[in-house]
Amino acid sequence: MSTTAETPTQPPPPRNRHRTHPRSYSRWSALAVLCAGALMTILDGNIVTVAMPAIQSDLGFSGPELAWVVNAYLIPFGGLLLLAGRLGDLVGRKRMFATGLAVFTAASVLCGAATGRATLIAARALQGVGGAMTTAVVLGMLVALFPDPREQVRAIAVFSAVGAAGGALGTFLGGALTQALNWHWIFLINLPIGLVALLAAVRALAPEPGTGLRGGADFPGAVLVTGALTLTVYVIVGAGGRAPTATLLLSALALVLLVAFTLRQARTARPLLRLRLFGSRLLSGANAVQVLMIATMYGFQFIGALYLQRVLGYDELTTGTAFLPAPVTIGVLMLGLSARTVGRFGPYRVLLAGLALVVAGTALLSRAPVDGSYAGDVLPPMLLLSVGFAAAMPALTGLAMSEARPEDAGLASGLFNTTQVVGGSLGLAVLSTLAAGHTAGLVEQGAQLVPATAEGYRLAFRVAALIAAGALTLAATVLRPRAARAAD
Numbered sequence: 001m002s003t004t005a006e007t008p009t010q011p012p013p014p015r016n017r018h019r020t021h022p023r024s025y026s027r028w029s030a031l032a033v034l035c036a037g038a039l040m041t042i043l044d045g046n047i048v049t050v051a052m053p054a055i056q057s058d059l060g061f062s063g064p065e066l067a068w069v070v071n072a073y074l075i076p077f078g079g080l081l082l083l084a085g086r087l088g089d090l091v092g093r094k095r096m097f098a099t100g101l102a103v104f105t106a107a108s109v110l111c112g113a114a115t116g117r118a119t120l121i122a123a124r125a126l127q128g129v130g131g132a133m134t135t136a137v138v139l140g141m142l143v144a145l146f147p148d149p150r151e152q153v154r155a156i157a158v159f160s161a162v163g164a165a166g167g168a169l170g171t172f173l174g175g176a177l178t179q180a181l182n183w184h185w186i187f188l189i190n191l192p193i194g195l196v197a198l199l200a201a202v203r204a205l206a207p208e209p210g211t212g213l214r215g216g217a218d219f220p221g222a223v224l225v226t227g228a229l230t231l232t233v234y235v236i237v238g239a240g241g242r243a244p245t246a247t248l249l250l251s252a253l254a255l256v257l258l259v260a261f262t263l264r265q266a267r268t269a270r271p272l273l274r275l276r277l278f279g280s281r282l283l284s285g286a287n288a289v290q291v292l293m294i295a296t297m298y299g300f301q302f303i304g305a306l307y308l309q310r311v312l313g314y315d316e317l318t319t320g321t322a323f324l325p326a327p328v329t330i331g332v333l334m335l336g337l338s339a340r341t342v343g344r345f346g347p348y349r350v351l352l353a354g355l356a357l358v359v360a361g362t363a364l365l366s367r368a369p370v371d372g373s374y375a376g377d378v379l380p381p382m383l384l385l386s387v388g389f390a391a392a393m394p395a396l397t398g399l400a401m402s403e404a405r406p407e408d409a410g411l412a413s414g415l416f417n418t419t420q421v422v423g424g425s426l427g428l429a430v431l432s433t434l435a436a437g438h439t440a441g442l443v444e445q446g447a448q449l450v451p452a453t454a455e456g457y458r459l460a461f462r463v464a465a466l467i468a469a470g471a472l473t474l475a476a477t478v479l480r481p482r483a484a485r486a487a488d
Contacts, residue, residue: 027145029204031155034138035162036197037101040190041131042166043173044073044108050174050305050320051183058183059117071234072121076128078421079230081136083222085415088137092208097141098201100133105194112188135417141205143401153342156401157394161334169327175320221264221271228257229418283412285478286400287419292471293355293392294420295427296362299464300385302428303435303457304378307368311454322374326386333390347395348481354392355472361385362468366461370454399479427467435460 048055048069055061055069088096107130110123142159146152177185231254235247265271278284301323308314308322342350361384368377400416439456443449 026204026206029200030145030206031142031158033197033200033204034097034141035159036193037097037134037201038138038159039162039166040101040104040193040197041077041135042163043170044104044127044131044187044190047170047174047177047186048073051178051186054178054183055120059114059120061117068121069124072124073128073131074421074425075230075234076125077131077135078232078418078425079226080129080132081418081421082229082415083226084133084136085140085412085417086222088140093137093141093144094201094205094208096133096137097205098198100130100135101194101198101201102130104130104134105190105198106130108187108190108194112184112186112191114184139397139401139416140412141208144208150343153394153398156397157334157342160393160397161331161390163393166327169324172320172324172327175315175317179315179317221261221268224257224261224264228254228261231257232422282399282402282479283415285474286396287416289351289355289471289475289479290396290400290416290419291423291426292467292474293358293389293396294423295430296358296464296468296471297385297389297427298424299427299431299460299467300362300365300382303431303460303464304365304382306435307454307457308374308378311368311370311450311457312372312374322378323382325379326382329383329386330390333387334394341391342395342398346481347398348475348479351392351395351399351475351479352472354388354390354395355468355475357384357388358392359388359465359468359472361388362461362465366458366465368454368458368461370451396475427464431460431464434463 052069061069084096084100104127107123107126111120111127114120114123138159142155143152146155173189174186177183177189231250235250235254262275265275305319305323308319314322361381364381364384365378372378397416401412435453435456437456438459439449439452442452442455447455
């Protein structure tokens with residue numbers, strides 16, 4: 001605002017309050033659009049879980065086949081995030097985001113209309129492609145929209161709240177829609193949401209032309225890294241049902257592709273991934289911490305839902321409802337306190353405090369008994385986990401993106417989202433395999449099924465607590481501020 005006096009000939013200020021601050025209004029509108037697009041993809045990663053028995057009964061999936069309803073989404077989603085993030089930098093992040101929304105929405109309709117197993121699995125894979133395109137560029141767009149550190153913390157808190165709440169909300173919606181209507185509606189609900197989000201994206205998001213494909217379109221490198229990431233996710237999600245030799249060979253192939261990609265990026269004039277990105281201690285460290293933290297949280301959500309159903313005897317809708325305190329707590333804390341807490345104490349301290357609560361909550365779950373109760377044995381650790389995640393996730397996101405250059409923002413965003421998928425897939429695969437194997441061993445020794453199942457879940461939660469403790473230790477050492485290191 002100017003401090004000089006206005007002359008009588010000057011026109012009066014505009015009356016429309018939005019026009020007085022058009023930039024601020026458009027930025028927060030754009031944030032709402034980005035959150036809506038990301039919410040759809042996050043919901044879809046969880047909404048299927050509770051509906052799986054109904055899908056199996058209706059379409060005649062066998063046990064091993066049923067896993068592909070989830071895997072067919074996760075594999076292209078995790079494999080394409082890095083490529084989609086880089087392409088967003090080159091062709092324009094708005095274009096990538098809007099195209100991803102269109103693909104995801106169309107694929108959702110195909111999923112909802114599916115009457116056969118192959119059709120559903122193919123449509124789920126297409127959903128994964130659209131989800132990767134949409135999600136990969138969101139953080140890059142958010143950082144560009146909010147360059148001011150204080151506003152950026154608030155925006156990241158809002159986005160993290162939507163993402164975290166969306167996971168648990170998907171479990172509730174999956175149970176509610178399946179029980180009230182049928183499983184087809186867990187996908188068809190995306191049609192109106194997707195159309196509204198797409199129209200809003202066209203209007204609210206500022207055009208971003210990108211640097212052009214000639215500025216870094218390393219297509220051989222794209223094939224190598226997409227193949228490596230896709231194969232990595234495939235190995236993780238299918239490890240429990242595959243022979244150890246096959247798993248080892250596929251893992252070796254994924255490693256060979258990753259090494260070949262790294263060598264190419266070091267030598268090519270126009271790399272898809274600038275290796276200097278990993279020279280950032282904060283970016284590399286935050287991604288490593290996120291793998292462990294997300295593995296713990298996904299494991300809690302999956303194993304916790306199974307504990308409620310198979311040990312405490314809850315139905316689908318009751319199980320989904322039981323998880324509602326988690327998204328409510330996360331949403332309230334992230335929107336109301338996270339930004340101010342990070343601003344006052346700094347992201348490093350807030351991250352450590354949040355991870356400590358995650359460790360405590362998971363450790364409490366490892367004591368859940370066969371004759372336990374929701375109020376006494378599930379809700380208290382769930383609240384601890386929710387508070388911890390609400391504190392840790394915005395702080396971790398801010399640290400990861402803090403050193404990304406504008407031209408690398410989309411790539412850094414894609415990398416951060418990729419480690420989320422890898423961490424979630426790894427947590428589900430490891431913890432569910434441990435629980436199932438321990439349960440089967442106890443049953444073979446003569447234990448009854450329900451007590452053996454409960455003990456299997458307790459083992460999974462003990463391992464999850466160790467993983468969370470690893471995340472806390474890694475964050476405390478790697479992400480420690482330089483000033484504190486220098487003082488030592």
